[in-house]
Amino acid sequence: MAWKKEPLPPYQDASQPVEARVRDLLSRMTLREKAAQMAQIERSVADRSAMAHHSVGSVLNSGGSVPRPSASAADWADMVDQMQRWALSSRLGIPFIYGTDAVHGHNNLLGATVFPHNVGLGATRNGDLARRIGEVTALEVRASGVHYTFAPCVAVCRDPRWGRCYESYGEDTEIVRMMTPIVSGLQGSPPEGHPAGYPFLAGSKNVVACAKHFVGDGGTDKGLNEGNTICSFEDLERIHMKPYLDCFAQGVCTVMVSYSSWNGRPLHSDRYLITDILKDKLGFKGFVISDWEGIDRLTKPLGSNYRYCVSASVNAGIDMIMVPHRYDKFLEDLIYLVEAGEIPMSRINDAVERILRVKFIAGLFEHPFSDRSLLNVVGCKEHRALAREAVRKSLVLLKNGKDPAKPFFPLNKNAHRILVTGSHADDIGYQCGGWTITWHGSSGRVTVGTTILDAVKEAVGEQTEVIYEACPSPATFANQDFSYAVVVVGEVPYAEFLGDRTELNIPLNGTQTVNLVAGEVPTVVIVISGRPLVLEPELLDKIEALVAAWLPGSEGGGVTDVLFGDHDFEGTLPVTWFKSFHQLPMNADHQSYDPLFPIGFGLRMGLDSGTQEEV
Incomplete structure (x- = not known):
């Protein structure tokens, strides 16, 4: 008798519709396997036991958590692939999904292209540029074996005192909406007629994105990170929710x-906003993920009543929980709560359906491992050229000469002697800001x-002498005849509440x-910052x-492209530049609007016409 090959289970058959595959796989899963799919753990605890025995659904890395010091893209891919081999050896062979904070390029990876932070991109008002940046970021992320980025941040920052202000494209909802095409860059553009809210991924050179x-994170009272946004639902919808619809x-x-x-009301336990609005009213069919130990913040001290934290967040509608370390405790409490009837099985099934749907759409069952052919794209010439373009288009000219009739720009490339000075003139770490190699960033050649x-x-020209001093003193100018000085100052790197x-x-x-x-x-003063500063x-x-x-990122050449007149200034302020911090918060729609420079302000050199002009 001829040997007959057993047919593939429907969930392993790529010819089957996604929803049929989801239903089939879900029907085969135990409660413990479902609970494990809902956990996202830190790479440092993602061992064989977690991935093969428990079948944990997702892994991430915190800022600065790397496979080894100075890890290359190949080192990252080796790590992710090893975890994937463990995951595929589990009973049902469900691939895991690896997520990282690639928020301005693949910023965790040494040598990757680092783009301007979102506030700078908001100054460009250029959605096509954002899309192209998304495409390049996706390639560099996939080169390292990673499938998923926690980007874009579509917060509308209403107060520059907020510690994540540079992660916002601007204070105006419409500016943020203009920049959401980065989603199509990261994931690929869905075909015409694709249902809004249903997840999409074009192929193995794209990454799963996260809005x-x-x-309302950008609207907290007094700009406090993890604070309280006080407003009506109508204002929440009008100001903060609209960019999600574009995503x-x-x-x-x-x-x-x-x-x-x-x-x-903490968002991590707000069933009305997560389930009634996000999932039911807005029709979102992907999965909802917590922030890092976000559920722990539902009790004080953090996580002191962890079982309550699990119950409140999962019942609110969160599907995947960033644990990230004590996943055994999470699984134990989640299973107990289901068996005790405190979390309905229907809620677990909804969460796992959504997670599996994204995994099937992302092609992880067919292409679970990294594509080593992409390794050479990381930090390549073409990608850095795009970053340089983004830098020059993001620059905002706020003053050009003491006399408008005598503009100071463009600078003379053939000047006799130029002084370059200031704390930020020769510091890649300061240029890149937070979320660069480490969580909050640092100074130096990072x-x-x-x-x-x-x-x-x-x-500059061959005959031009460039003198550099990080910290000038009166002695700097003794017997020196400088044509002009370029002073680069600004903020030190930070992230979140820092x-x-x-x-x-x-x-x-x-x-x-x-x-x-x-x-x-x-x-000439160049300000490197994630927000307006006191002038x-x-x-x-x-x-x-x-x-x-x-925060222009790794390509400082985009700055000099404009300073010396090879390109004109194009950027306009995505936020209000205040006169005094006592005015804060101050937005363009406020009655007593009295800024130093209003949102939308930006000068041009007028290279074509030979005149200076204001936008």
Whole structure:
């Protein structure tokens, strides 16, 4: 008798419809296997037991958590693939999904292309640029074996004191909406007629995206991170929720819940917003994920009544929980709560259906391992050229000469001697800001790139002498005849609550440095920051020119492309630049709007017409 090959189970048959595969696999799963699919754990605890025995559904890395020091893309891919082999050896062979915070390029990976943070991209108002950045980011992320990025952040930042302000594209809802095509860049563009809210992924060179943080995270009282957004539902919908609709129209696969509260109700336990609004009213069919230990914050001390945290968050509608370390406790409590009838089995099935749906749509069952042919794209010339383009289009010219009739830009490339100075002139880490190699970022040569000093040296003529001093003193100017000075100052890197500020002065004696130099030499000031900073009237009067460069990332050449006139300034302010932090919060729709520079402000050099103009 001829040997007859057993047919594949429907869930392993790629020719079957996604929903049929989901139903079949779900019907084969035990409660313990379902619970494990709902857990996302940190890479440091993702061993053979977690992946093969427990069949954990997802893994992530915290900022700075790496396979080994100075890990390459191949090292990352080796790690992810090993975890995947363990996952596929489990009873049902369900692949896991690996997530990372690739929020301005693949910023965890040494040598990857680092793009401007979102506030800078918001200054471009260029959705097509955002889409192209998404495409490049997806390729570099997939090169390292990673399937999933926790981006984009579509928060509408209403107060620059917020420690995540640079993760927002701007204070105006419409600016944020303009930039959501990054979702189509990351995931691929869905075909015409694709149902809004249903997840989509084009292929193995795209990554699963995540719209975050649902909802109102940028509107917290006094700009406190993880704070309380106080507003009506109508304002929540009008200001903070609209960008999510644009993401749903592009098939965004996942949504992350905010640490913050709405009128005192923590989002991580808000069934009305997560289930009634997000899932039912808005029709979102992907999975909803918590933030890092987000459910622990439902009790004080954090996680002190963990069983309550699990019950409240899962019953609210969260499908996948960032545990990230004590997954045994999470599984134990989740299973207990289901068996005790405190979490209905229908809620578990809904969560796992959504997780499996995204995994099938992402092609993980057919293509579970990394594509090593992509390794050479990481940090390649073409990707860095796109980042450089993004930098130059994000720059906002705030002042160009003391006399409007005598613009100071473009700078003379063939000047006799130029002084480049300031704490941020020669520092890749400061240029990139938070979420770069580590969680909150750091100073120094943290990754591969071009500093502004490097770029100046590359841009000027052979006969031009460039003098660099990080911390100038009066002696700097003794017997020196400088044509002009470029002073680069700004913020030190930060992330989340580490960036919450009650005052927004330029740190590292930035104001003093500017005043010293501008008192001696015609001075251009470049501000590197994730938000507007205090600019004293005396300082503004003293300097010749002022540029907001935001957090430009690894490609400082985009700054000099514009300073020396190879390209004109294009950026306009995505946020209000206040006069004093005592005015905060201040937005364009407020009655007493009295900014230093209003949202939408930005000068042009007028390279084509030979005149300076204001947008």
